[in-house]
Amino acid sequence: MTDEETLDPHDWAALRALGHRALDDAMDYMESLRDRPAWEHAPAHVKARFDGPLPAGPQQVEDIYREYVEYVLPYQLGNSHPRFWGWVLGSGTPMGVIAEMLAAATDSVSGIYSFVSNNYVELQVLDWCKEMLGYPPGAGGLLTSGCSASNLIALAVARNAGAGFDVRGDGLAGALAGTGGAPRRLTVYCSAEAHSSLTKAVELLGMGTRSLRRVPTDDLLRIDLTALAGMVARDRDDGMLPICVVGVAGTTNTGSIDDLPALADFCEREGLWFHVDGAFGAWAAIAPASRHLVAGMERADSLAFDLHKWMNLTYPVGCVLVRDAEAQLRTFSLTPSYLAHGEGERGLTGVDVPWLSDYGFELSRGFHALKAWMALKEHGADKFGRVIQQNIDQARYLAGLVEATPELELALPVALNIVCFRYVPQAGGAAATADAAPDAPAPDAPTVDDAAARDAALDQLNKDIELELQERGIAVPSVSTIGGRKYLHVAVANHRSRYEDFDLLVREVVRLGGELTRV
Ligand SMILES: *Cc1c(COP(=O)(O)O)cnc(C)c1O
Numbered sequence: 001m002t003d004e005e006t007l008d009p010h011d012w013a014a015l016r017a018l019g020h021r022a023l024d025d026a027m028d029y030m031e032s033l034r035d036r037p038a039w040e041h042a043p044a045h046v047k048a049r050f051d052g053p054l055p056a057g058p059q060q061v062e063d064i065y066r067e068y069v070e071y072v073l074p075y076q077l078g079n080s081h082p083r084f085w086g087w088v089l090g091s092g093t094p095m096g097v098i099a100e101m102l103a104a105a106t107d108s109v110s111g112i113y114s115f116v117s118n119n120y121v122e123l124q125v126l127d128w129c130k131e132m133l134g135y136p137p138g139a140g141g142l143l144t145s146g147c148s149a150s151n152l153i154a155l156a157v158a159r160n161a162g163a164g165f166d167v168r169g170d171g172l173a174g175a176l177a178g179t180g181g182a183p184r185r186l187t188v189y190c191s192a193e194a195h196s197s198l199t200k201a202v203e204l205l206g207m208g209t210r211s212l213r214r215v216p217t218d219d220l221l222r223i224d225l226t227a228l229a230g231m232v233a234r235d236r237d238d239g240m241l242p243i244c245v246v247g248v249a250g251t252t253n254t255g256s257i258d259d260l261p262a263l264a265d266f267c268e269r270e271g272l273w274f275h276v277d278g279a280f281g282a283w284a285a286i287a288p289a290s291r292h293l294v295a296g297m298e299r300a301d302s303l304a305f306d307l308h309k310w311m312n313l314t315y316p317v318g319c320v321l322v323r324d325a326e327a328q329l330r331t332f333s334l335t336p337s338y339l340a341h342g343e344g345e346r347g348l349t350g351v352d353v354p355w356l357s358d359y360g361f362e363l364s365r366g367f368h369a370l371k372a373w374m375a376l377k378e379h380g381a382d383k384f385g386r387v388i389q390q391n392i393d394q395a396r397y398l399a400g401l402v403e404a405t406p407e408l409e410l411a412l413p414v415a416l417n418i419v420c421f422r423y424v425p426q427a428g429g430a431a432a433t434a435d436a437a438p439d440a441p442a443p444d445a446p447t448v449d450d451a452a453a454r455d456a457a458l459d460q461l462n463k464d465i466e467l468e469l470q471e472r473g474i475a476v477p478s479v480s481t482i483g484g485r486k487y488l489h490v491a492v493a494n495h496r497s498r499y500e501d502f503d504l505l506v507r508e509v510v511r512l513g514g515e516l517t518r519v
Pocket of ligand 1: 146147149197250252306
């Protein structure tokens with residue numbers, strides 16, 4: 001016996017028993033998701049629970065677990081539920097629970113040292129991602145905590161490769177060289193519909209929001225190629241230095257896919273870095289009947305995507321691939337003496353093997369690769385492809401239901417797996433009759449104000465339908481704005497959804513729409 005302290009349990013058997021119970025509970029939870037409400041808000045007394053003092057002394061692990069079960073477990077975002085389609089999220093898998101537990105058991109750190117197995121697991125996962133997405137085997141890459149980090153890493157490489165001065169040494173002050181005092185602004189182009197993480201990335205990279213040139217979109221919300229060419233030419237005339245164009249393979253709002261082959265051609269012609277943000281949409285590449293939708297993506301200089309969205313791996317895990325691995329290393333590799341790279345087997349051998357940490361900004365990372373490696377082996381790539389195709393087919397099925405329902409209106413044709421639609425009360429229906437709205441203006445004399453008031457009322461109605469669906473625990477769509485108007489947004493990236501869930505959604509939207517307009 002010693003009186004030195006450790007964080008290991010006094011009673012291993014008791015903790016082991018709790019561990020078994022927790023794993024059983026976790027499996028029960030996942031097995032019974034369909035019987036639970038799709039959404040539960042944390043009530044005030046639950047939120048108040050987290051105002052407690054810092055625990056100075058110990059608490060019983062059983063009590064901690066009970067508190068978790070009562071106050072944390074029920075109030076989740078709900079993204080594992082079969083009828084969760086809000087924003088764009090994945091829904092996780094039971095094997096992910098096991099993989100995360102195992103990664104925790106060895107307190108795995110990934111990215112440093114090249115001799116540990118974790119390193120090879122990650123390299124294997126990266127190779128599999130390249131193969132699935134048609135990307136060259138020699139490309140560099142890294143697993144990340146998500147597509148925001150992936151976009152940041154890719155744009156950092158694009159910036160350093162395109163600046164023409166030593167960004168690592170001089171920072172953006174290097175843009176002053178040879179200009180007689182006026183800095184040359186480095187500019188990046190993406191559509192108005194591209195993700196906000198790109199804005200954060202250019203800000204963090206010191207380039208400033210105004211360096212991210214938002215290009216208008218066409219009527220299908222894809223980047224307008226003529227407008228893009230015009231903006232690049234004008235910016236060059238104005239002394240700026242265009243370095244990169246971002247194409248989106250699946251926008252978060254509507255799933256729209258930019259014309260990737262045309263963007264690849266444009267970037268080649270103009271000597272610009274071509275980055276693709278394919279957070280979820282990139283995975284159309286493995287769906288048997290949908291590969292063509294993202295053709296051209298494989299020509300990108302860098303590619304950012306998630307594994308926790310449409311691939312349904314447990315949060316968090318994303319990935320970035322960079323065609324020119326050396327360019328990625330030139331941006332991030334840094335070897336202080338305390339991190340000198342050797343193979344490690346015989347101490348420092350002087351062999352300089354790049355560590356995965358040389359491909360990104362983080363040194364210590366979690367073992368994200370383990371759950372990806374296990375999941376791809378558990379199901380095989382073909383099954384992931386079929387599940388993704390199933391979601392695309394389900395989105396089209398929902399669009400068909402919407403089109404066949406007089407009270408529902410599709411915002412735009414479905415490009416991928418996102419359906420945006422709204423409820424519009426029917427003329428002659430309860431809400432539109434003179435009885436229900438005695439103060440309504442004469443229908444033969446509409447004014448601009450009438451139209452604006454009608455739009456605002458429709459927006460509010462659809463927002464209310466969203467809230468009712470969520471708060472009654474029926475289903476979770478979100479709301480997105482398209483052409484200035486509000487639409488229910490249903491992103492189908494959920495391996496648990498069934499066709500009948502979409503029948504139910506449509507029935508409930510029509511029922512709630514009727515309820516909410518019958519005053
Ligand atoms: C979700 C999303 C991101 C950000 O990914 P995170 O994993 O949430 O960081 C970037 N781009 C698009 C198109 C997205 O849908």
